[in-house]
Structures are given as structure tokens and as C-alpha cells.
Amino acid sequence: MNWEQLYIALGRTAEEKPDPQNVEELLRWIGRARALVEKVSKLDAAEISAATTVRLHQDPWALRNMTYAALYRALAVAELNAPVSAQGAFIPAGNALDAMAAIGKVLQDATKSVLLVDPYMDQKTLTDFVPLASEGISVSLLSDAATAKPTFSPAVARFKQQFGDKRPMEARLAAPRALHDRLIVVDQTTAFAVTQSFNALADRSHASIVRVDPETAALKVDAYSSLWDAAAPI
Template sequence: MYRYEAVWSFLYHESDLCWIDSFRSASEVDDMTAQHSPEQLLALLQGSLRDIPTFGFNEVDLSDGSQRWLGRVDSILEASGKILASISFRVARDNIGSPRFKRDQLLQPLYDVLSDLELRVPAALQGSFIPPGDTWNGYAALVQLVQRDCTSLLIVDPYLSADVFLNFTAHTRAANGTRLLSLQIAQYHAGLLTAAQRWNADPISSQHPVEARYAPARSLHDRHIIIDGREVWNISQSMKDIAKSSAASVTRNSTDLSDAKAQHYEDLWNQSTPLF
């Protein structure tokens, strides 16, 4: 029985490998890998590992959530360019619901790719995935960025509120101060204005200078933390709401996009109006 299973497994791998080679050429795999930065893939994979469904050998009918998880992980592994990990995952996935299924065989390819991505992405540049409701780690991921030693720090968020002063600006270490760029939203304007005025009237502002401006209407949609005008981090939700009700991520832009984005927001800052 053991020899039969070993031969069957070998033939399964061989046929699966041939199928993948015929479906994806080497150049196509390279193109897919280039579309996603290691930082983005690392954050996505970390999120998937925090949300692993319960799989059993007798689980014949998978839930919609389990099927979505399997599809998401399959896409991440394929985008990583690690073909053998992708094949191993698919083999284990196809065994779900049968006595042949082993949970560790399903998860091991994920950890193999995770280890590779962690080596490729320096610790200081690794993004974060925050599960829904995990507001503490969402807050910690943002503080980790704003407290970096740097020359300049620009926080872009169309929905900034007074919370930005209560939770973040005291942690900043930008030598030339922190700049806040937002939209004037009636719901948050009074609180943000009062907080900014009190901050600038307090001695703390000498150690952590902050300037806030409103961008022209409808000119802001995304949320970013931009460090030294060249390192751009994307925040999937407004800083005041991060991970409150849905999953959030903090990822770094690829180098070729960072320069263009940083310059765009620098130009927008120059067109914006001070709060007071």
C-alpha cells in the first residue's frame, strides 16, 4: 500500500507539473511575480495564515469561506513565483475530504513561501495585515511607521479627525515636523481644528511640530504615510477606523511608484489650505 501511494503521488505531481508548465510559460510566471511586490505578497500571506479554516479528512462540502480562502492562497502562491510550493498546495487541496488529506501538507507550502518572502523583505519594510476587530495591532502598525527617525513625515488621509493628535503625532520623530493632509469634512472639522490649535499652543509642539492642511475638494481618496518624500506606505482604511470592522493592511509601494506618488502629494500639499 505504501509503494502504491508513493507511485500515485509521484504520477500526480508529474501530471500536475506538466499541466502547470503548459498553462503558464516562464515569462508569464515572471510577469505575474513582477505585478506584486514582495511586501504586498508577504502581507497577504500573513493575513491568510491568521485566517486558516478548519479542514478535516471527512469534510466533503466546503463552506464558501473555505473555498475563498483556498482560492486566495492559491493565487498568492502562484504570484510568488514558487511553482513547487504552488503544486504541493494544489495536491494537498485536492485531497481535502479524503483519508489522504493531511493538514500539515496543505500548510507547509505557505510557510515555505512565507520564509522566503521574509528573507527578501527587510524587517523594517515588512507590511502588516490586521484582522477585523484587532484595533490594537492596527494602531501598533501605524505607530511603528510614524515613530521612524526621518527628516520629513507626511500623513495623507481624507478623513482625519482629532484622533490623529491624540494617538499618533506625539510618537513622531521627523526632524522637520509632521504634515497632515486631509479633506474638510463637516463631521470632523471642528474637532480636528480644535486639536490642531491646542497642539500648536502647547509646549509639546516644540518637540513634535505639526502642520495640517485641507486639500482641494475631491482631490484625496487614498491614505498614505510618506517618509522623507520617497518611502510611500499604503493604508487600506482611515487611520481612525483601522481594523475596527473589517480587515486592514499596511503595505509599502514599490520603488518605481513611490517617487511619482510622493511628488503628487507634495504638489497637492502646495495647493492646499492651512487649517488656521
């Protein structure tokens, strides 16, 4: 496991919220956390093991918090050692500005086009994220006819009226329940999986934006190209 893979795995584990009252669930989560933390700090991993023995039944909430602390220390080290392109993928809850920066970092890499996929799009996609792409980049927004928010379509119309050809943008609604990902596709080649909808990214819980491996990205590009072709324009 390289530093980028470790950084992503630590971030995903930190996103989880095991129930301290569910001993089996908590132990599974602690086991994963400890195995990942050990790759960064054997001392922190040993402290997790010792705390589990002492606190599992006495104070499971404190045990969970102590494990989180070790996870975050390991996450910080992994991020520093990960490639620059991967840094910033993990976004702590409440860090709305970091969420914008992370999305902007992805969109700024586009040279031709960007596709944003989210079943629950609302006006925030248009006001906060689409403008982060460079002028002249073609932006496509794909949402779900059953779950897109009522503010989405009006925001699309106003965005087109205000920016016109300066910021080319097209939006479509896929058939109800047809979308299962939150995704960013850059230049029809590179894909990023987003763990939460854009309208609530990192608002109340941790989120991450992770580059999809090339083989999976190619499959997703093909699949969502077909969904786009079949979707209804707004």
C-alpha cells in the same frame, strides 16, 4: 515572487470578504488564495482544491473559513521569511495595538519629515499616531475639506498649543474630493499605502500598511506635494 511580495499578496487576499452565496465571487477569491498558498504549502493548496469540490454548494461558509485558515497559516510563514522592515504590515481586525505599532514603526524611520494623508482624519490622528514620530520631526497632515471629521480642526489647534515647536505640526484641507489615497510619506522619499483611514484602522476589518515601490512613490510624492501647496491651512 519573493517572500515580501508573497506576504503582502497573502495579506491583501486575507483582507477580502467574498460572499459565500455568490459562487462566482467566491471561486475567484478561492482561486487567488489557492495559488498564493501553494507557494508556501502544496498540502494546504491541495486541501483547498478538495474542499472546493465537496463543499462549494453544500457548505460555502465552511469552505470560505477553511480557505481563510490556510491563508493565515501561509501568511505566518511568509511573514517570518520576509525582511524585518516588511513584517507587521498585515494587521488583523480588532488589533488596535498592532495598528499603532505598525504606524509607529513607519514614523520612527523618519529623520526629517512625515506627511500623513487621509480624507477622513479626526482627532485620533493627533492623539494616537502623530505622537509616535520622534520629537523634532516635522509632521504634516493633509485631509479633505469635504470629509474631514468635525473633531479634526479643534484637535489640531490643541496639539499645537500643547507641543509647540517641540513637535512641529501643520495641517491643511485639500479641495473637496481631491484626495484618493491614505498615505504616509517619510522624508519626502518613501511612501506607504494604508488600506483604511487612521480613525478606524483595523477596527472591524483587516488592514495593511505596505511600502510603495520607488517609482510609484516618487509620483505620489510629487502629486501630494502639489495638493499640499494648494490646500488651505487650518
